[in-house]
Amino acid sequence: MSQEHVATLDRVHVTDITGQKSRALSNVPTDATVGELVQEMLSELQLPLNDGAGRPLHYQARLEREGRHVHGSELIGDALEPNDSLVLTPNIEAGAHRN
């Protein structure tokens, strides 16, 4: 039986916008995508998946080191380095109610 050998990354931080929810990650497989990591972290940080109309919320992961939003399809091994911080930010609408 062959064993899967995958490079991993340690000391990656993921937070919400307020910074009051934070996780330190290690053993992050470098061949996973940033999008997969974001989905996993949404559940971990108890962030909602849908907006007020039940539509899926779109979260972006901002890489603090480079000051840019990382695309979900980017591989962790290509986009991230040890000690990187990602901030999960939603595109979300407020809106008035009409009777």
Place this chain on the structure above:
Amino acid sequence: MTTGGFSYALAIFRQDGAPLGQFPLEGLLDWEPAIQWTRHAALRAGRGQGWRDAGQVQPIWHRRRGAPVLSGVRVEVIARDERIRAGCEFGTTYFADAAQALSAGLVHAGELVDGERITFVAMAVPERETPQQVSRLARRLVVRDDSPDLPVTDGSFTDAIANADRMGEPVLEDEIPVIAAACVLEDIDALSRRAGALETGGALVGHIVRDSRERQVFVTVTGQIPARHTEASAVRLAFTADTWQDIRRQVALRADGDILLGWWHSHPDGLDHCFSEHDRALHRTVFSAAHSVAIVASRPEPDVVACSAWGWHRGTLVRKGLFVRRAAP
């Protein structure tokens, strides 16, 4: 969140008592506000911080009817060193939002008429063990909760409201009081008028304060940060990822240790003075901490801007009053 081996459901009845069925609440129950309120209650009681983000929920059985009927639930949070726990009890009103969502589905299915009132009974039943799908990533990932403690300063609530007027709703039992500087509401008024027919908004900043003598936790709103990079219309205001990044940057530049406390937005001329489902969803998504506050600035008349405040109370979003601190002479 662990549910102690129980799953939750509602039995729903028409107003005349006729049963509509029992409905599982998987995917409809949001325990996060209850966990956040429990952490706040522990802080208010002087039990400190350092709680893990996750919590546990346990059923409280109805004294007369017994299991599986609930009279409420108990939510517990656990310290990171796992030595101590703190808990808070919630009545079945916590299930009201889930009941509302279910009734909307029943209206859509033609089993209820829009506006028809229902009653519900909350229940907990032993959870069936189902194999959980775990992603390859999740199997490998090692996650440590390193959420920081809330930056809480010490202060006197009595002193804080000495030069303040109460505005809006009466004081709720266990309320987290909000004291806003008058200049904050003046800024919101001016920005709302300047936006004209479009919705506008921003972030609220200030401090969390604990009065250890009165066992009270309150927030002081000392400023607001206009939201930039938004997409606005007369009935919609989208906070984009760039909006939040700009807000974070502005908060980091502020002196006196201001933190992000909440948000505000406007409802332009002629629109209702309320907190919509979209507003609630935004508040839950970004501002789930119990101390978070939202202000809505509506314009019931052309020359009038009326502010209302909204925030968490025992795990549900309610309209609340504000203390408005007058400027020093």
